[in-house]
Amino acid sequence: MRLRHIEVIQALLQTGHLGTAAEWLQLPVAEVESVLRDAEGQLGFMLFSSVRGRLQATREARQLQVEIAHVYQALEPVQRLADSLKQYLAPPLRVIGTPPLAQQLLPHSIAALRRRFPDAPCTLLSQPTREIVRSLLLRESDLGLSLHDPEHADVDCQVIAQGKLQLLAPHGWLQPKQKYVSVQDLAGQSMVGLDGHDPLSPALESKLQALRPALVIQTRVQTHQMMRSMVEAGEGLAIVDPFTALGAKSSGLDVCPLAPAVPVSLYALTLKNAEPSPAVQALLAIITEQAVAMLSS
Missing domain, CATH: 1.10.10.10 (Winged helix-like DNA-binding domain superfamily/Winged helix DNA-binding domain)
Structure with missing residues (x-):
């Protein structure tokens, strides 16, 4: 038989x-x-x-x-x-990013990659930067994305796009066609704060602390996404990264950059001396293109 x-x-x-x-x-x-x-x-x-x-x-x-x-x-x-x-x-592609990147940037990038590598399995995780570094060192991830440089000796850190910190405010708080907000204009305002140190701009943090009258911060949260949600709930103003600010206008918020501008870099993190696969190289190119387009708009 x-x-x-x-x-x-x-x-x-x-x-x-x-x-x-x-x-x-x-x-x-x-x-x-x-x-x-x-x-x-x-x-x-x-x-x-x-x-x-x-x-x-x-x-x-x-x-x-x-x-x-x-x-x-x-x-x-x-x-x-x-x-x-x-x-x-076709090894699985393991990507890990901080929450705003995992929610705003990576889904569109993964969808674009799927058209080029339809059979490549992919795992997408969301973690803070310290966990991204740990995951790379343990070889649990192939590519990390963060908005600040962890400055680790065994991790390569490449700037792939740049944007600006954005102010989120309730609808009507900004003047019509207002293009930016001076840091001094925030004196005495009710703000949503972060619980802990914000690594995006230590210099801005010192300027905000020096404002007179002082900022009124009654609510502190863990992430920029939570800050945006608190602004939507009417809790005050918030300063967030540009990816968290994406789509805020469509949800009814006023959005504009600070003046002087506070730059924010998007970093691609990889393990030093690790040879990236063709899928990782393609995804990194797609992420760069998508990020530049999002931030320029």
Whole structure:
């Protein structure tokens, strides 16, 4: 008996019908019937008899069924090996970014990459920068994205795009067609603060602390996305990174950069001396293009 015989017999044992077995095997009905007749001819006995429109296994076929099950069990390691070899040829792409990048930038970039590498599996994670560095060092990720340089000796850090810190305010807070807000204009305003140090602009933080009258900060949160949500809830003003500010106008907020401008860099983080795969190289080019387009708009 050949494997094709065994495959057809198994399908018929499971379905009891030529047409259903043919659909299962994605073969023409005539071919399934021909393989069955060939198997019966080689064996010298019938495997199925027709009873009320269905194929009923003979006593000999039921005895063969036990050994056929053993054949399929023996094939499982072969299938697992084939799957692992396929993964080796197309290893998963593991990308990790800080929350605003994972939510605003990476989904569009991954979708664009999928058109070029349709079979490349991808894992996308969102973590703070310190966890991105840890993931790279443990080789759990291939590419990290952050808005500040972790300055780690074993991590390469490349600037791929630049933007500006943005002020978020309730609708109508800015004057019509106002293009920027001076830091001095924030004196005495109610602001949403960060719980902890913001690495994006230590210089700006000292300027804000020196304002008189002082800022009124009654609510502190962990992330820039939470700051945006608090502004939307009417809790005051907030200064956030440009990716968090994307789409804020469509949600009803006023948005504009500070003056003087406070630059924000987008960094691509990779493990030093690690050779990036073609998929990683392609994704990095896509991310750069997408980020520049988003920030320029």
